[in-house]
Amino acid sequence: MVKLNGEPLVILLVEDNESHAELVMRSMRDQRVANIIYHVIDGQQALDFLFHKGDFTDEKKSPRPNLILLDLRLPKVDGLEVLKIIKDTENLRRIPVVILTSSDAETDIARSYDHNANSYVVKPLEFKTFIKLMGDLGFYWLGWNAQPHLE
Numbered sequence: 001m002v003k004l005n006g007e008p009l010v011i012l013l014v015e016d017n018e019s020h021a022e023l024v025m026r027s028m029r030d031q032r033v034a035n036i037i038y039h040v041i042d043g044q045q046a047l048d049f050l051f052h053k054g055d056f057t058d059e060k061k062s063p064r065p066n067l068i069l070l071d072l073r074l075p076k077v078d079g080l081e082v083l084k085i086i087k088d089t090e091n092l093r094r095i096p097v098v099i100l101t102s103s104d105a106e107t108d109i110a111r112s113y114d115h116n117a118n119s120y121v122v123k124p125l126e127f128k129t130f131i132k133l134m135g136d137l138g139f140y141w142l143g144w145n146a147q148p149h150l151e
Contacts, residue, residue, distance in 0.1 A: 008035030012065035014046040014082065015039065015100070016074050020123065024069065024100070027134035038062070043077025046070070047085060050092055065095060069137075072101040072108055080111055087116040098137065 011028065015021040018041075025037050040046050048054035049062045056062035068086070072079035079099070086092045096118040101108070104122045112120050121137065124130045 009067075010036045010038065010063050010065045012046065012049060012068045013037055013039045014043065014068065014070045014074065014079065016041050016071060020071075023130060024134055027131045030131075036063075038065070041075075043074040043079060043082040045076075046074075046082050047077060050086065050089075068095055068097045069100045070097055072099060072103055072112070080108075080115060083112065083115045083117055100137075 013021060013024055015024065021039050021041075025039060028037060038049065040049055045054075045056075046068075049056045050065075052059055052062060070079050070083060074082070079101070083097055083099070086095065086097055093116070097116075098119040098121060099108075099112045099117045100121050100123060102123050109120050121133065124133060
């Protein structure tokens, strides 16, 4: 597994579709990309995880992620709003946020980058392509991409 300075790599996956979430988690584990993947099913849970509120007050059970994979169409709090809050929060804004969604609408892409998304990836429909994308995505953001120290 990839490690950063000997520490386990942590991904926060924000995805309301259980099938998509399972596919992402399985493909990253199979390709040994991340040591720990936390999955939340809506935008409010994502914010609670990042701000240690609600069910996520224990910082050991909700550690600072090295990467956030964020769907746009989420219940409770929309993915764009979650992105905006992350990038407007000083101690969270350096965490890379990759929009991982089925939408290829130009307005969604533009609005995501307007809110400082680090990348925008449309989920491929073909299974093998999706699996390869997840491995490549994980290795790039967690293995090859140079990141500043996250406090």
